[in-house]
Every structure is written in C-alpha cells, then in structure tokens.
Amino acid sequence: MSLAPLLLSGDLDAALADVALGVAALFLLLAIALLYRVVRGPTMQDRVLAVNVLGTNTVVVLALLSVGLDEESLLDVALVYALLNFLMAVAISKFTVDRGGVI
16 A cells, blocks of 8 residues: 555544544553552652653653644643753752762
8 A cells, every 4th residue: 555645635644643642642541540659659769750750751742742733832832841840850859868868
C-alpha cells in the first residue's frame, strides 16, 4: 500500500492526531497509577522521584496534545512546565539533604 493517497487526502494527519491523543490518554492513565507512589511511597526519595516523573509525564502529555490538537502554543506551555519541574526537583533535593546526609 502506498502512502501517497493518504498524504494527498489528509487522512494521515487525522490518523496521526488520533494516535497522539490516544497515547496522551494512556500517559494520563499511567499518571493516575503513579499517584499511588506519591501518596504511599515508603520513603521521601520515592515520593520525590514519583513527583518528578509526574512532571515529566505532564510535559509529554502536553506535547502529545499539541500534536493531536494542532496547537503549537501547548509546546510553549510544555517547555515552561519542564523548566519548573527541573527547578522543583532541585529545590526538593536541597531541602531533603541535611548536613551531607539524606533524610
């Protein structure tokens, strides 16, 4: 099967948008499952790592939504959120270290 008819008809763009939205929905389901580790993490490090993964997951979902909805402005939001996620990880790391030891 050739891709040329799909490219000319625009169905490939619609299919790509549907796939991106479907994958974004799967990432949202994974984020809901990850909330368990944030709440019930046995140690503080587990909770910090889970919050960091949730932030990264949010950036990925925003990027996929940008592709699926054809909204380029969502990529700007994803970039800002990624920077905030990094700063949050550094701040939490600073406050969980106590005189060379990890709490």
